[in-house]
Amino acid sequence: MRYGAPVETRICGYGQDSEGDWIAELECGHTQHVRHxxxxxxxxxxxxxxxxxxxxxxxxxxxxxxxxxxxxxxxxAPSVRILAVCGSLQAKSRNSELVELAxxxxxxxxxxxxxxxxxxxxxxxxxLEADGELxxxxxxxxALSASDAVLIASPEYGxxxxxxxxxxxxxxxxxxxxxxxxxxxxxxxxSEERGRRGLQALADTLNAVRATIVGGEPxxxxxxxxxxTAQLLAELVAVALRxxxxxx
Ligand SMILES: Cc1cc2nc3c(=O)[nH]c(=O)nc-3n(C[C@H](O)[C@H](O)[C@H](O)COP(=O)(O)O)c2cc1C
Numbered sequence: 001m002r003y004g005a006p007v008e009t010r011i012c013g014y015g016q017d018s019e020g021d022w023i024a025e026l027e028c029g030h031t032q033h034v035r036h037x038x039x040x041x042x043x044x045x046x047x048x049x050x051x052x053x054x055x056x057x058x059x060x061x062x063x064x065x066x067x068x069x070x071x072x073x074x075x076x077a078p079s080v081r082i083l084a085v086c087g088s089l090q091a092k093s094r095n096s097e098l099v100e101l102a103x104x105x106x107x108x109x110x111x112x113x114x115x116x117x118x119x120x121x122x123x124x125x126x127x128l129e130a131d132g133e134l135x136x137x138x139x140x141x142x143a144l145s146a147s148d149a150v151l152i153a154s155p156e157y158g159x160x161x162x163x164x165x166x167x168x169x170x171x172x173x174x175x176x177x178x179x180x181x182x183x184x185x186x187x188x189x190x191s192e193e194r195g196r197r198g199l200q201a202l203a204d205t206l207n208a209v210r211a212t213i214v215g216g217e218p219x220x221x222x223x224x225x226x227x228x229t230a231q232l233l234a235e236l237v238a239v240a241l242r243x244x245x246x247x248x
Contacts (some may be wrong), residue, residue, distance in 0.1 A: 010240045028179050083113055085118070094188040098153040099151070100114070151183075178211060183211045186216070188221060
């Protein structure tokens with residue numbers, strides 16, 4: 001039940017959810033999504049770093065304060081955030097099993113978030129952006145920007161990488177979200193000699209954006225599957241942390 005005027009607070013920072021949408025951190029201790037979804041929610045400022053900066057300290061109603069909801073205990077942000085991408089679209093995908101395993105078994109301080117929007121991306125065509133960024137492309141770019149590193153598990157199709165994955169990478173070659181990113185790549189295969197040409201093709205494409213490639217070996221289904229996945233994830237985290245330390 002509401003009594004009197006809505007409770008006002010101020011924006012004091014920002015975070016992003018797994019879809020790359022922005023969340024305002026409020027002085028009251030609550031958080032609130034701040035989306036730009038015309039014509040329903042008009043917040044063009046949230047789409048640029050300058051716009052977000054300009055809204056720091058601005059007043060905002062807090063419905064959670066209105067309802068008297070307690071402020072959640074702050075959980076420290078995970079130290080490494082990894083975006084996991086499966087190159088296969090089929091429902092019973094072995095590669096998506098690896099992605100799901102990585103999400104479930106991430107060690108403490110590591111958050112692995114899966115991105116499943118590859119099927120929503122249109123065929124790459126820069127003309128499609130003449131009137132602004134398309135929503136599926138925005139989500140893909142934001143999810144990449146919000147991550148410290150990327151894990152890609154992908155099948156080999158026709159001695160190469162799947163078209164849907166190449167298409168997704170093409171969408172960010174010009175905009176730069178994969179530029180110099182740390183990216184672990186693998187392919188879940190029935191036996192170790194399979195999938196290597198697909199991985200080589202994927203590595204060649206990632207080299208175009210100067211990605212630091214981790215792993216690159218197929219992982220065979222079998223008793224070592226979980227161990228090999230955990231080892232790849234651990235190597236990815238180590239390289240991502242090293243890259244971060246070198247930047248600061
Ligand atoms: C259209 C098509 C092309 C394929 N081409 C290759 C190939 O060139 N080399 C290979 O090792 N496997 C190839 N495969 C087998 C896939 O890599 C294999 O089915 C893989 O498990 C699919 O991954 P998923 O289970 O994650 O969907 C192909 C499969 C399909 C459907």
